[in-house]
Amino acid sequence: MxxxxxxxxxxxxxxxxxxxxxxxxxxxxxxxxxxxxxxxxxxxxxxxxxxxxxxxxxxxxxTVLAYRPRATLTAGTTIIPVGGSVTLTCFVQSSDGWKYEWFRRTQTTFEVPIRGQQNRDIRVSQGGIYSCRGTRGNPVYYSDRSDDVTVTITYKPKAKLRADNTAVPVGGSVTLTCSVNPSSSSGWKYYWYRDGNYSEALTTQDAVFHSNGQISVSQEGLYRCRGGRGNPVYYTEYSQEVQINKTCEFVRTF
Structure with missing residues (x-):
């Protein structure tokens, strides 16, 4: 009072x-x-x-539950490239007010808690076997543990560059196509480079950009590309180099 x-x-x-x-x-x-x-x-x-x-x-x-609720763990993806990361989400479907405890182990190490993480969403960049549970109240009440989710690290993907022609016709252009393997990955943007200048990507002043990782170029040079996604940007390895040349214009005289 x-x-x-x-x-x-x-x-x-x-x-x-x-x-x-x-x-x-x-x-x-x-x-x-x-x-x-x-x-x-x-x-x-x-x-x-x-x-x-x-x-x-x-x-x-x-509200008194007639059973102990169970946490559900989902992953944005379970296969991530070296240097990448994935978002894990833990959820208890009963009522609000839950905090979350996270755990990680590997095939060769014991399980340890992930310190400093109580949110339902966390971002991880390590491979391993993850699980979670909900917690709330004082004294603490725990939900049942989630099923395990295994996150696997893969090698850094490499970009591949193809050209529909390596010789630029007079007054014309050639189309370059950049792609990232594995093809199942999505969300890539593509960055283009010329003549060994890998510190600055080409802009619309240098080429005509199309969808699906394609550009049209009319200037000769040694071209290379790579894919990037996320924030901060995670890049693939550079593609192989492709040399684009201009064709010669012959003038006939009579």
């Missing part, structure tokens, strides 16, 4: 509108949850001693 002294008041608790604990000077009461019937709407009242002046609290809803 925010009026007078604590000793000026008596307290009682109702459950679902019916008296659960009669008026007394005891302010705190511990309800040991043993049955699902303990679910309900709880409210307390304060009454000033020797009067009928009463104040009523807000209502707190308690």
């Amino acid at each position: 925010n009026e007078g002294k604590d000793t000026d008041w008596e307290y009682k608790t109702n459950k679902d509108g019916r008296e659960l604990i009669r008026y007394s000077t005891i302010k705190e009461y511990t309800l040991e949850i043993k049955y699902s019937s303990h679910s309900g709407e709880y409210q307390c009242s304060g009454r000033m001693k020797g009067s009928y002046y009463t104040k009523i609290s807000n209502t707190v809803s308690i």
Whole structure:
């Protein structure tokens, strides 16, 4: 109560509108949850001693689950390239207020908790066998553990460059196509380079960019490409080099 002294008041608790604990000077009461019937709407009242002046609290809803909920663990992908990462999501489908504990092990090491991670979403860049569980309350109540999810690290993919022609016709252009293996991966953007200058990618001033990793170029030179995605950008290895030359224009004289 925010009026007078604590000793000026008596307290009682109702459950679902019916008296659960009669008026007394005891302010705190511990309800040991043993049955699902303990679910309900709880409210307390304060009454000033020797009067009928009463104040009523807000209502707190308690839901007692008939079973221990189980955490579900999902992964954006379970195969990531070296230097990449993946988002893992842990979820307990019962009610709000969960924090999460994360665990990792490998085929050759014991399981250890992932420190400093309590969010439902975490981003990992290590391979391994991951699991999670929900936690809340004081004393702590745990959900059942999730199934394991295995994250595997693969070698860094390499870009591949193809040219529909290696000779630029007079006044024309050739199309270069960059692709990333494995072909099942998605979300790549493509970066183009010429004449060994790998610090600055080509822009629309240097080439005409098309969809699906294609550009049209009219300037001769030694071209290379690579794929990139994510933020910060994760790059593939560079493709092989392709030399583009201009054809000569012959003038016939009579």
